[in-house]
Amino acid sequence: MTQAEKTEQEILKFTVPSCLEYIRPIQVFIGQLAQQLGFCRTRIYDIELIIDEVCSNAIEHGSETPNSGIDLTLMFDSSKLEIHVRDKGKCVQGNWLATGRLDEVSQKMTPDSERGHGIFLAEKLSDSLEILTNPLGGTDVQVVFYFSPSNDS
Amino acid sequence: MTQAEKTEQEILKFTVPSCLEYIRPIQVFIGQLAQQLGFCRTRIYDIELIIDEVCSNAIEHGSETPNSGIDLTLMFDSSKLEIHVRDKGKCVQGNWLATGRLDEVSQKMTPDSERGHGIFLAEKLSDSLEILTNPLGGTDVQVVFYFSPSNDS
Amino acid sequence: MANESMTIRDNADAKIVDVNEDLGSYAAADLRKAIDRLINEASQQIVVNLSQVQHINSTAIGAMVGAAKRLRQNNGDLKVYGLADNLKRTFDLVGASSVLEIYNSESSALAAF
């Protein structure tokens, strides 16, 4: 299976409890899939890193209890791999994580700040990052990785 | 995370297209999880083998098209890991895969038969195997692996 | 999943199939095709090198058992070598150890034709 053989979009879905322990299994799943799709090692490393950052956020900042759960959707076709991570939010009043706030997060980031690098990394290492408020009152983070000759090996 | 730390049942769900390519990513996910739960290497090997056999069957014998999809549910608590694989069937009249037929499959099996070892292996290597017709007209295969001092390491 | 996952070598009258990936259902189909091609090209002695294989399933074992049976009808055979412990256990469980000739090394497998 290489991405060239897949013309239609394929969709895979996962639901896991909001616990950091499940991030490593999710990473190895997506790492294996990315390898089969023909992504090169460096790109696979980046994909696994972003999965960690985005899922950690969904668990730590977007889940009320471990039972809240997070939903992952993987989609790919011949041009790209897209990963959506959905949480149900912490039921805080009004979701602050709008585009404006994301800029704020990036601007606040200095090399010696201890936190606030996750979204920055996701933005830097993916080809597209979108953060949206979802109907469940939580956050959807969507990252896209395009297949490109220089990225494949 | 060891199984002893988990008292409640944890539930993880996956849906993937009915394509053999997804078996390897599923195996590495479950292998990683089983390792974190404290299963020993041999047992992890057996779990991965059974996943392959049961998912291959759901894809090859229980899916009309690649888009039919198969659903996996992983459940575990302090005593066991349970894996359910659900397919939607091939819309054949009357589902033949009743208990009687399963016996038939096992009995027909001789060392030099080329096929028909998958269910036999699942039965031999798991602590419990159940095969049920589901409301979607497909098959649910349910395997259980108990944690036991001799199996952990 | 490119096809470098399986390479074929020649040794006198035998063909040696080096399997470089795990033999799950997806790869098992590749193995079956590779062996069928050799048989169609009139190979009678086939050795399968499983030393790089960590996982195998019943379909892959079945493909080798089936090929061995066909080859024996013409005085040929398929032999395997390099089985890790877990693989050997799976061969034993499905009864393939009593049907297929299993060797520890390539040289002993080849010498046994």
Added chain:
Amino acid sequence: MANESMTIRDNADAKIVDVNEDLGSYAAADLRKAIDRLINEASQQIVVNLSQVQHINSTAIGAMVGAAKRLRQNNGDLKVYGLADNLKRTFDLVGASSVLEIYNSESSALAAF
């Protein structure tokens, strides 16, 4: 995820933390705790050996940056060594390479205190 995933060694005044597993979010919390414990026990010189680490995330890097800053307030420091290329790239991206002292070997990290 047992705790042999991190071991602590002594070298003169320094404590060396050998990290034996990938530093994802789950393990990052362990690293933070291990370093905090050392600081609470009055260690001032900490070296983190990352040569066995294949993956790291921003939380783990943040834990080390934070610890280095606290230690420096008392003339101590936290240094790291053994970064594989991918790890180094992540340190560079988040700017940690300009904050933390990064060495190629344990001896050079220790010599730099």
